[in-house]
Structure formats: C-alpha cells, structure tokens
Amino acid sequence: MAAEWKETLETEREISAFMLELGIPAHLRGYYYLREAVLLAVSDMELVGSVTKLLYPVIARRYKTTLQRVERAIRNAVEVSWERGNPEVFEDLFGFSRETGAPRPTNSEYIARIADKIRMDATTGEKHVTERNRTLL
Incomplete structure (x- = not known):
C-alpha cells in the first residue's frame, strides 16, 4: 500500500513538473x-476516449463542482499554456505549436498526450522533475 501511494505521488510530481514545462x-x-x-x-488510457462521460464526472465529484466547470477550467488552462508556454515543448509533445499556425489542442488531445508521455517516460526512466523545478513543486 505504501509503495503504491509513493508511486502515485511520484507520478503526480512528474505530471506537475511537465505541466510547468x-x-x-x-x-x-x-x-x-x-x-x-x-x-x-x-492509470487507464480508456478514460481519454470519453472525457465528458467518464473523466470529467470523476473530477467534478472529487472537487465538488460540475463537469461543465471542470471542462471550462481545463480548457482555460490549455489556452493559457498554448499562448504562454514554450513552443519547443509543444513541438516535441504534439508535433506542432502556435508558431506553426496550428490550432491549440483539444482538452482530450492535451490530456492524452501528456498521459502518454508520462507513461512512456516511466518505462525509459526519463524524469521531468529537475533541480530547477523541484523547488516549485
């Protein structure tokens, strides 16, 4: 149980570090x-196939809000990162960035790509928590 909790916490730190990037x-x-x-x-990539029916309701219950507010808040976070984030990081993750004139990724594309990146990096041992961003987490 403690090992599972530690692994979840480490994954959460990796996600946070990547979101900062x-x-x-x-x-x-x-x-x-x-x-x-x-x-x-x-932990379950099938959730990405149905974000509005499966993923958003779970988050809404956990945070005691509505799925519409969850969707809107995530969309806003995606928009802000698309406008302010490092285009090179987007280029590496999605294969395009705002500088190439591409439209911003949808919420489900964004969630799926980050989740897939974290999963793949876990198999190779690549870490996103660096000395620089460790103090921010």
Missing part, C-alpha cells in the same frame, strides 16, 4: 483538474 500556471483551478485528469488517464 508546458507553461500552465499553478494558480489556475484548471491546473489541478488537468493534473487529476492526466493522473487518472495514466
């Missing part, structure tokens, strides 16, 4: 909803 400000409510969505998707 994407330029998502931690003061946004959507930051926390998005982190929760990615954490759930890392």
Whole structure:
C-alpha cells in the first residue's frame, strides 16, 4: 500500500513538473483538474476516449463542482499554456505549436498526450522533475 501511494505521488510530481514545462500556471483551478485528469488517464488510457462521460464526472465529484466547470477550467488552462508556454515543448509533445499556425489542442488531445508521455517516460526512466523545478513543486 505504501509503495503504491509513493508511486502515485511520484507520478503526480512528474505530471506537475511537465505541466510547468508546458507553461500552465499553478494558480489556475484548471491546473489541478488537468493534473487529476492526466493522473487518472495514466492509470487507464480508456478514460481519454470519453472525457465528458467518464473523466470529467470523476473530477467534478472529487472537487465538488460540475463537469461543465471542470471542462471550462481545463480548457482555460490549455489556452493559457498554448499562448504562454514554450513552443519547443509543444513541438516535441504534439508535433506542432502556435508558431506553426496550428490550432491549440483539444482538452482530450492535451490530456492524452501528456498521459502518454508520462507513461512512456516511466518505462525509459526519463524524469521531468529537475533541480530547477523541484523547488516549485
């Protein structure tokens, strides 16, 4: 049980570090909803196929809010990171960025790509928690 909790905490730290790389400000409510969505998707990628029916309701219950507010807050966090985030990080993750004239990714694309990146990095041992961002987490 303690090992599972520690692994979940480590995954959460990795997600947070990667979200910082994407330029998502931690003061946004959507930051926390998005982190929760990615954490759930890392453990069950099928949730990404039905974000409005499966993922948002779980988050809404957990945070005692509505699924509409969850969706809107995540969309806002995605928009803010798309506008303010490092285009190179987006280019690496999505294959495009705002600088290429591409539209911003949808909430489900954003959640799926981050979750997939975290899962793949876990198999290779790549870490996003660095000395620089460790103090921010």
